[in-house]
Amino acid sequence: MKLENPDVVETTFHVRYAETDAMGIVHHASYIVWFEEGRSAWGRAKGLPYNDFEAAGFFLALTDVHARYATPALYGQRVTVRTRLSEVRSRSLAFAYEIVNADTGALCVSGTTRHICVTREGKPTRLPDTWKVRLGAA
Amino acid sequence: MKLENPDVVETTFHVRYAETDAMGIVHHASYIVWFEEGRSAWGRAKGLPYNDFEAAGFFLALTDVHARYATPALYGQRVTVRTRLSEVRSRSLAFAYEIVNADTGALCVSGTTRHICVTREGKPTRLPDTWKVRLGAA
Amino acid sequence: MKLENPDVVETTFHVRYAETDAMGIVHHASYIVWFEEGRSAWGRAKGLPYNDFEAAGFFLALTDVHARYATPALYGQRVTVRTRLSEVRSRSLAFAYEIVNADTGALCVSGTTRHICVTREGKPTRLPDTWKVRLGAA
Amino acid sequence: MKLENPDVVETTFHVRYAETDAMGIVHHASYIVWFEEGRSAWGRAKGLPYNDFEAAGFFLALTDVHARYATPALYGQRVTVRTRLSEVRSRSLAFAYEIVNADTGALCVSGTTRHICVTREGKPTRLPDTWKVRLGAA
Numbered sequence: 001m002k003l004e005n006p007d008v009v010e011t012t013f014h015v016r017y018a019e020t021d022a023m024g025i026v027h028h029a030s031y032i033v034w035f036e037e038g039r040s041a042w043g044r045a046k047g048l049p050y051n052d053f054e055a056a057g058f059f060l061a062l063t064d065v066h067a068r069y070a071t072p073a074l075y076g077q078r079v080t081v082r083t084r085l086s087e088v089r090s091r092s093l094a095f096a097y098e099i100v101n102a103d104t105g106a107l108c109v110s111g112t113t114r115h116i117c118v119t120r121e122g123k124p125t126r127l128p129d130t131w132k133v134r135l136g137a138a
Numbered sequence: 139m140k141l142e143n144p145d146v147v148e149t150t151f152h153v154r155y156a157e158t159d160a161m162g163i164v165h166h167a168s169y170i171v172w173f174e175e176g177r178s179a180w181g182r183a184k185g186l187p188y189n190d191f192e193a194a195g196f197f198l199a200l201t202d203v204h205a206r207y208a209t210p211a212l213y214g215q216r217v218t219v220r221t222r223l224s225e226v227r228s229r230s231l232a233f234a235y236e237i238v239n240a241d242t243g244a245l246c247v248s249g250t251t252r253h254i255c256v257t258r259e260g261k262p263t264r265l266p267d268t269w270k271v272r273l274g275a276a
Numbered sequence: 277m278k279l280e281n282p283d284v285v286e287t288t289f290h291v292r293y294a295e296t297d298a299m300g301i302v303h304h305a306s307y308i309v310w311f312e313e314g315r316s317a318w319g320r321a322k323g324l325p326y327n328d329f330e331a332a333g334f335f336l337a338l339t340d341v342h343a344r345y346a347t348p349a350l351y352g353q354r355v356t357v358r359t360r361l362s363e364v365r366s367r368s369l370a371f372a373y374e375i376v377n378a379d380t381g382a383l384c385v386s387g388t389t390r391h392i393c394v395t396r397e398g399k400p401t402r403l404p405d406t407w408k409v410r411l412g413a414a
Numbered sequence: 415m416k417l418e419n420p421d422v423v424e425t426t427f428h429v430r431y432a433e434t435d436a437m438g439i440v441h442h443a444s445y446i447v448w449f450e451e452g453r454s455a456w457g458r459a460k461g462l463p464y465n466d467f468e469a470a471g472f473f474l475a476l477t478d479v480h481a482r483y484a485t486p487a488l489y490g491q492r493v494t495v496r497t498r499l500s501e502v503r504s505r506s507l508a509f510a511y512e513i514v515n516a517d518t519g520a521l522c523v524s525g526t527t528r529h530i531c532v533t534r535e536g537k538p539t540r541l542p543d544t545w546k547v548r549l550g551a552a
Contacts, residue, residue: 013289014316017326018309018441022192022434022489028200029174029432032167033294040290050293051352054160062166066204072260075436076327122210151427152454155464156305156447158298160351165294171432178428188431189490213298214465298468304476305446312443330436338442342480348536398486 006084011041012102015075025072031109032065035097038083039113042095048134058128060093060115067111071101078102088135090126092116144222149179150240153213163210169247170203173235176221177251180233186272196266198231198253205249209239216240226273228264230254282360287317288378291351301348307385308341311373314359315389318371324410334404336369336391343387347377354378364411366402368392420498425455426516429489439486445523446479449511452497453527456509462548472542474507474529481525485515492516502549504540506530 019030043050053060073079080102087094092114099109117127127135157168181188191198211217218240225232230252237247255265265273295306319326329336349355356378363370368390375385393403403411433444457464467474487493494516501508506529513523531541541549 014313014320016309016313017316017435018312018443020436021431022436022438023197023199024436024438027432028203029167029170032170032203033292036167036294037290037292040293044290049352051350059161061161061207061210063207064205065166065170065207067202069199069201069203072199074327076325152451152458154447154451155297155454156303156450159293160296160298160300162298162300167294171430174432175428175430178431182428187490189488212465214463299473299475304479305443305450308443308446308479335437337437337483337486339483340481341442341446341483343478345475345477345479348475 006086007046008082008084009038009042009045010080010082011038012078012080013037014078015073017075020075025074026108028067028069031067031069031099031111034079034081034099035065035067035083035095035111035113038081038097038099039095041081042083042085046134048131053131056128057120058125058131059118059120061118061122062113062115063092064114065111066113067109069109070107073099073101073108079108085135086112088127088132091124093127093135144224145184146220146222147176147180147183148218148220149176150216150218151175152216153211155213158213163212164246166205166207169205169207169237169249172217172219172237173203173205173221173233173249173251176219176235176237177233179219180221180223184272186269191269194266195258196263196269197256197258199256199260200251200253201230202252203249204251205247207247208245211237211239211246217246223273224250226265226270229262231265231273282362283322284358284360285314285318285321286356286358287314288354288356289313290354291349293351296351301350302384304343304345307343307345307375307387310355310357310375311341311343311359311371311387311389314357314373314375315371317357318359318361322410324407329407332404333396334401334407335394335396337394337398338389338391339368340390341387342389343385345385346383349375349377349384355384361411362388364403364408367400369403369411420500421460422496422498423452423456423459424494424496425452426492426494427451428492429487431489434489439488440522442481442483445481445483445513445525448493448495448513449479449481449497449509449525449527452495452511452513453509455495456497456499460548462545467545470542471534472539472545473532473534475532475536476527476529477506478528479525480527481523483523484521487513487515487522493522499549500526502541502546505538507541507549
């Protein structure tokens with residue numbers, strides 16, 4: 001199901017020097033890591049920390065990522081990642097993200113990721129019902 | 139212009155341990171770095187190394203990345219990145235990638251990136267004609 | 277000069293999934309990045325943000341790093357980096373770090389880094405006097 | 415035992431753009447990852463690939479790293495990592511590294527790492543005898 005008006009969870013942090021590259025800006029792969037940190041913050045805010053999910057024997061394997069780059073972030077800036085769960089299906093989830101300059105609000109990068117639920121052995125499986133309920137999707 | 143039958147350049151290397159994550163597989167952001175290494179290998183193979191491009195005062199800023207994940211790569215495996223230039227416009231380029239297990243040929247990840255040509259100050263500019271000629275697109 | 281009773285600056289954050297490896301723990305190079313983030317937090321806390329330093333044409337090039345690993349950090353944990361300036365010389369600085377589990381206080385990693393002051397061209401130079409004053413070392 | 419005249423294993427690769435930082439040079443943590451890749455190459459060259467070690471239920475947990483930085487590596491360069499096993503004890507190993515510019519031979523970084531043998535649960539254990547024999551240390 002597509003989710004109507006899903007909650008947006010925000011997390012804010014400083015750009016790390018290691019995340020920059022020789023162009024003097026944040027390297028494009030760093031934002032992909034920030035999307036993931038946005039998901040982690042989303043899970044913590046929802047009372048569904050991802051490590052609990054793994055402890056229960058389920059894993060979310062990423063199947064698609066798309067990112068569109070607007071304005072580069074720089075070392076010395078703080079960024080905010082805004083994460084929302086955009087879709088829940090029986091075996092998959094999708095998230096949408098916006099990364100903005102925390103001080104100016106300027107959009108740096110937007111994107112989406114899609115994930116399937118897998119067992120420890122990597123076999124696709126249904127999202128546990130208890131989680132779907134807690135995700136507000138059952 | 140869309141390029142007909144563009145050359146595919148291959149580069150092969152071992153998965154690094156640092157590129158894995160706690161799921162026991164290669165972390166999804168690592169493939170984005172491998173796409174970039176694919177572009178670097180492409181430039182070297184074409185006699186157009188990207189550092190020459192930067193030395194001339196031009197930079198390729200990434201504007202879009204899309205990746206689709208099929209089978210995870212693992213530490214202990216070798217992967218091959220297959221890179222082709224898929225489109226050349228006056229101010230932008232696009233590349234397409236396949237990352238496969240170098241021994242079995244199984245597809246790990248496919249994807250695309252789009253880039254615009256910018257000056258050192260980050261201002262969009264036309265790709266230098268000499269480069270378009272060398273790219274086979276002028 | 278060796279600094280007596282230098283201030284310790286703390287910064288706390290969640291372990292990122294991308295920072296783990298296939299051993300299921302935080303990859304050892306991630307702590308080196310956390311040392312750097314500790315230095316950044318130290319500069320911000322002292323009113324000496326490192327980007328101001330670079331904007332003034334000075335750079336701190338790392339010359340030595342040593343890290344000793346005690347207990348691995350895990351995804352799902354928060355860590356605290358404790359950073360102190362341990363030495364100031366005419367052209368160099370040293371920092372010392374402790375990274376602990378933010379909830380239990382258990383030591384994860386301790387270490388030191390040494391840095392020399394260089395110009396944009398990479399030439400060693402004296403630390404600017406204004407900075408030494410602000411560092412409490414002049 | 416300290417090893418006399420241990421073999422040095424070399425591996426050579428191009429600097430990746432993602433490994434650079436806003437100072438325009440390779441980020442210092444990247445060399446720590448290259449040390450690890452040096453160890454991997456060493457294991458492969460010796461017929462002792464590290465993934466076999468893990469498959470047998472043993473892990474090498476890093477306990478110390480030291481790196482000394484001489485000349486920065488740059489994007490566009492190739493580097494060679496020279497790795498040798500410097501010490502073997504009942505439960506631990508040490509490696510030494512030199513990373514040089516592959517074309518000029520100039521030293522970029524030298525360093526050492528120390529590792530203890532642990533079980534999957536992280537408990538220190540003796541290096542398996544079969545491995546000590548194959549390491550030339552039993």
